Amino acid sequence: MSSHQVSLMFFISLIITSLMAMAALAGNFYQDFDIMFGDQRLKILEEGKLVTLSLDKVSGAGFQSKNGYIFGRFDVQMKMPPGNSAGTVTTFYLSSSGPNHDEIDLEFLGNSTGEPYTLHTNVYAQGQGSKEQQFHLWFDPTKDFHTYSVVWNSKRIIFLVDGSPIRVFNNLESLGLPFPKNQSMKIYATFWNADDWATQGGRVKTDWSHAPFSASYRNFNINACLGSEESPSSSCSTSTNSSAWQNQGLNAAGRNRLRWLQRKFMVYDYCTDRPKFPKGLPRECKHSRV
Numbered sequence: 001m002s003s004h005q006v007s008l009m010f011f012i013s014l015i016i017t018s019l020m021a022m023a024a025l026a027g028n029f030y031q032d033f034d035i036m037f038g039d040q041r042l043k044i045l046e047e048g049k050l051v052t053l054s055l056d057k058v059s060g061a062g063f064q065s066k067n068g069y070i071f072g073r074f075d076v077q078m079k080m081p082p083g084n085s086a087g088t089v090t091t092f093y094l095s096s097s098g099p100n101h102d103e104i105d106l107e108f109l110g111n112s113t114g115e116p117y118t119l120h121t122n123v124y125a126q127g128q129g130s131k132e133q134q135f136h137l138w139f140d141p142t143k144d145f146h147t148y149s150v151v152w153n154s155k156r157i158i159f160l161v162d163g164s165p166i167r168v169f170n171n172l173e174s175l176g177l178p179f180p181k182n183q184s185m186k187i188y189a190t191f192w193n194a195d196d197w198a199t200q201g202g203r204v205k206t207d208w209s210h211a212p213f214s215a216s217y218r219n220f221n222i223n224a225c226l227g228s229e230e231s232p233s234s235s236c237s238t239s240t241n242s243s244a245w246q247n248q249g250l251n252a253a254g255r256n257r258l259r260w261l262q263r264k265f266m267v268y269d270y271c272t273d274r275p276k277f278p279k280g281l282p283r284e285c286k287h288s289r290v
Contacts, residue, residue, distance in 0.1 A: 003132050003152065003288065008203060018125065023115070025178045027045050028047075028049065029048045031048070032220065033068060034066055035062075036064050036188070037062055038060060038062060041059060041212075047201050049218055050218045051218070052214075052215070052217075053090075053190070054191070055213040055214075055215075056089060057208050057211060060192035060193060061191055061247065061274050062091075062190030063188075064187065065186045066224055067224060068096070068185060068227045068228060069182075069222070069224040070226075070227030071140075071189070071225050072152060072223055073149065073150070073221075073223045073224065073245035074223075075147055075148070075149045075219070075221040076088065076092055076148055076149075076218075078215065078216065078217050079093065079141065079142065079143075079145045079146075079216040080146060080217065081214055081215050083113050083142075084112055084199075084210050085142075085194070085210075086110050086199040086206060086207065087204065088193060088194070088195075089110070089191070089194045090107070090190075090195075091106065091107045091190045092106045092109070092189050093106060095186065095188060096180075096183035100127040101124060101257065102124055102125045103180075103185070104126035104150055104180065105122040106120075106121055106150070106195055107119075107122075109199060111199055116136040118135070119134065119135045119136075119161070121135075121166075121167055123157060123180070124180070125177075128178055131169070131270055132268060132271065133166075133167050133268065134266070136162065136265050137265065139286065142144035145216070146161065147163065149161075149163070150216035151248050152245075154246075155249065156168055156170045157233065165250055165257060166261050167258075167262075167289075168289055169289070170287070175287075177283060177284055182270065184227025184228060187222070191213070191215045216219075223243075237246045237277055239258060270285075271284075
């Protein structure tokens with residue numbers, strides 16, 4: 001089988017997986033989330049099943065989960081603002097609080113009309129970040145809703161798009177490297193202006209003549225262990241629904257898909273950015289990341 005045929009089969013598989021993933025979720029914003037900022041720029045629709053965030057020159061908008069969680073699987077369907085979205089950032093992430101916080105980021109960086117969105121991922125562990133990987137998606141994220149997921153357990157963090165893994169961040173505490181596991185994290189979703197850095201390194205600014213911009217979220221699915229600042233792992237036995245995420249990794253097919261997606265769609269990897277790390281690449285870069 002030629003490499004072209006293999007690539008075509010992978011791509012068809014991605015489309016099928018996307019269609020399956022988009023029908024699997026449920027959630028309610030009234031029950032699970034609080035408004036952070038934005039006032040009337042945040043609208044809750046369809047009896048709590050859909051939220052839209054808008055951005056104008058004055059402000060964006062955002063919301064956060066009522067609860068904190070320690071390990072789990074977190075899914076959401078999102079649709080990005082269409083057209084000239086340069087300078088805007090649409091986010092879905094988990095974060096604890098404090099200077100030595102943990103964080104798991106998915107940030108969607110807008111672009112000029114016709115140019116691809118960039119999915120920016122990062123992990124903070126005990127306040128240490130600078131672990132960015134960036135991807136161009138294999139579909140237009142403004143045309144329809146797609147599912148974005150984080151699996152976080154004691155062994156690894158897996159980032160997924162429509163059920164396909166794009167990144168794995170492994171627990172390498174055995175090497176003395178920090179890993180997010182002792183701080184509960186809330187879920188956050190925000191839409192804001194970051195034209196000082198978001199699009200082509202800040203060279204392309206937000207065109208406010210296109211405002212207000214709008215991003216949509218629906219079908220949050222939280223399958224996780226409840227945590228709190230006082231006792232972050234005390235409620236881990238109360239996980240709802242399936243607990244398959246607790247030991248979830250990648251099988252051979254998953255590893256092959258991950259490698260293929262990274263080869264085709266990754267546009268930045270901190271583990272290859274030697275100018276950023278003149279004293280040497282981070283130690284985790286020497287170990288398998290699948």
